[in-house]
Amino acid sequence: MATFATSDQLLVIIDPAARQTDGESVRIAKDVLSAGAAAKLCLPEGPEEFARALDRRGSRRPVVIGDGRALVRAVTLLHRQRELAGCALSVVPVGDTALAESLGVPGGAVAAARAVLDGAERRLDLLVDDSDGVVLGALGIPPAPGRAVAARPVPIASGRPWYRSLVRTLASRPARLPAVPSPCAARLRVEVDGRTVVDLDQPVVTVSVTPGTDGVASVEVRPLSVxxxxxxxxxxxxxxxxxxxxxxxxxxxxxxxxxxxxxxRVAEGAWGLVLPAGR
Structure with missing residues (x-):
């Protein structure tokens, strides 16, 4: 596990979504990183500028300030350029921090920035699909459904007689309770290393796949049950x-x-993430 000195030069790429979501956390992260190392700041306005900044990093260690999407974007770019093996990435999570925290990165801006300066590189497994897409944390089939949209409240009755009559009619009806959604079942064939775990004749509710750290992915299939x-x-x-x-x-x-x-497919130890020493 490689450790890093605070004298290392950094390329700090600040994702535009992070600047819009939480400018204060971005400012704190910049201050901590700039105080501890020679940091070059990049403020790309979109994915193309993000890719160019990462491509021109030279000998600087790349640091992404952003959410899980920004981290996945950086890993995907390096993977497709076949430069992932020789590049240790760092991230200061801003916005949606769930992915970074699941990988061991501290959630707070100060703690995450200190880990960039004083942490150690840890090699992690990666899932790579047959379209050259990558998965860092977890794969889920089917995707979790979105939140239901709340109904608008009935406005207070005005002084018009017809309006009061309409509201009384609506109020006298029994309230409709939202229907409880049934499990969203899918018919899927799931094969692991060529062995069929579940076939098309058995509906499933979810399939989850998680890369590990030893070249093997964990798979969980939940069949539909009555x-x-x-x-x-x-x-x-x-x-x-x-x-x-x-x-x-x-x-x-x-x-x-x-x-x-x-x-x-699992790519064992395919990428390096800088984490607090000891993790």
Whole structure:
């Protein structure tokens, strides 16, 4: 595990979404990093400028200030340039911090920036799919449904007789309770290292795949059950293939698809993330 000195030169790429979401955390992170190292700041306005800044990093260590999408973008760019193995990434999470924190990065701007300066590189596994997409933290099929939109309240009655009559009629009706959504089942074939875990004749509620640190991914399949909750099917392996009718999937923070077949393979120790020493 490589450790870093505060004298290292840094390329600090500040994602535009982070500047809009939490400018104060961005400012704090910049101050801590600039006080502890020679830091060159880049403020890209979009994905193309983000890619150019990362491509021109030279010998500087790249530091991404942004959310999970910004981190995935950086890893994807380096992976497709085949430069991921020789580049240790750092991140100061701003905005949605869930992905970075799940990987071991501190959530606060100060703690995360200190980890950039004083931390150590840890090699992590990566899921790479057959379209050259990457998964850092977790893969979910199908994606979790969005939140329901709340209904607007009925306005207070005005002085018009017809309006008061309408409101009384609506109020006299029994309130409709929102329907409880049934599990969203899908018919998928899930294969791990060529072995079928579940086939198309068994509807499933969810499939989750998580890369580890030893070249093996953990797979959990939850079949649809009537009555008691079904026992999840567990498997592990180096490749996972899912086949089904136009399914979507969530890779980290992004939803992709629909596709009818996708294979993910584990790339062992494919990328390096700077974490607090000892983690």
């Amino acid at each position: 009555g008691a909750e079904a026992t999840p099917l567990l498997a592990s392996g180096r490749s996972v293939t899912v086949t089904g009718a136009d399914f979507r999937y969530r890779a980290d923070a992004a939803v992709s698809g629909p596709v009818r077949r996708r294979t993910w």
